[in-house]
Amino acid sequence: MADVRLAGIGMTSARTRDRLVQRLREQGIANLAVLERVRNVPRHIFVDEALGTRAYEDTALPIGFGQTISQPYIVARMTEALLEAGVPDNVLEVGTGCGYQTAILAPLVARVNTIERIEPLLARARVRLKELGVRNVRFRHGDGTLGWKTHAPFDGILVAAAPLSVPEALLKQLRVGGRLIVPVGPEGEQELVRFTRREQRMERESLGSVAFVPLVGGVT
Numbered sequence: 001m002a003d004v005r006l007a008g009i010g011m012t013s014a015r016t017r018d019r020l021v022q023r024l025r026e027q028g029i030a031n032l033a034v035l036e037r038v039r040n041v042p043r044h045i046f047v048d049e050a051l052g053t054r055a056y057e058d059t060a061l062p063i064g065f066g067q068t069i070s071q072p073y074i075v076a077r078m079t080e081a082l083l084e085a086g087v088p089d090n091v092l093e094v095g096t097g098c099g100y101q102t103a104i105l106a107p108l109v110a111r112v113n114t115i116e117r118i119e120p121l122l123a124r125a126r127v128r129l130k131e132l133g134v135r136n137v138r139f140r141h142g143d144g145t146l147g148w149k150t151h152a153p154f155d156g157i158l159v160a161a162a163p164l165s166v167p168e169a170l171l172k173q174l175r176v177g178g179r180l181i182v183p184v185g186p187e188g189e190q191e192l193v194r195f196t197r198r199e200q201r202m203e204r205e206s207l208g209s210v211a212f213v214p215l216v217g218g219v220t
């Protein structure tokens with residue numbers, strides 16, 4: 001039973017996933033390891049059963065608590081942007097949500113430290129990642145705007161919700177050469193940005209306009 005659920009049938013089958021990978025390629029995702037993860041991670045188990053047949057559309061879908069699972073293109077784009085200059089060892093992810101982005105990323109790096117402010121979402125993500133056999137993830141219920149000092153510095157930081165301006169703590173917890181991928185700005189005007197820490201300065205590149213849920217301080 002569990003195998004059938006993970007493998008998927010019909011609209012959640014491997015064939016449907018292949019079509020999604022093909023679309024992502026056409027949209028410019030070139031990193032083969034990332035595309036392979038999209039092919040192998042069953043996105044349908046991260047959403048409500050009723051939404052399962054829509055899991056391989058390239059759209060965000062509701063996951064409860066007013067939050068969404070990110071659009072596959074965006075997950076792939078952010079992961080690719082993080083990996084571009086070499087594979088980061090120690091990564092911080094802010095905004096675990098349902099854990100889909102975590103599942104795509106984790107096997108591509110040595111360790112993911114992931115923080116989510118909504119406890120039930122974190123609890124569910126934990127179960128799903130375990131089910132998928134993803135083991136190199138540390139989970140924390142907390143406010144990701146503060147980063148995760150105990151495990152800093154990070155080679156990469158990926159933020160899945162948009163702050164109005166980049167939290168200082170995240171920039172501080174980045175290693176020299178490390179990269180921070182973060183959507184910045186108010187709803188309707190967000191830009192995906194990649195910061196790279198250099199010895200004396202912070203490099204900033206725009207990766208285009210995006211739409212994310214807001215990054216909110218505090219926990220629930």
Ligand code: SAH
Pocket residue numbers: 067068069070094095096097098099100101102115116117118121142143144145160161213214215216217218
């Ligand atoms: N990558 C996730 C997307 C989740 S949406 C996925 O694939 O499902 C963004 C998530 O960020 C939400 O779950 C939201 O609760 C969380 N979030 C918002 N502000 C946060 C904060 N300050 N600290 C940690 N998580 C936060």
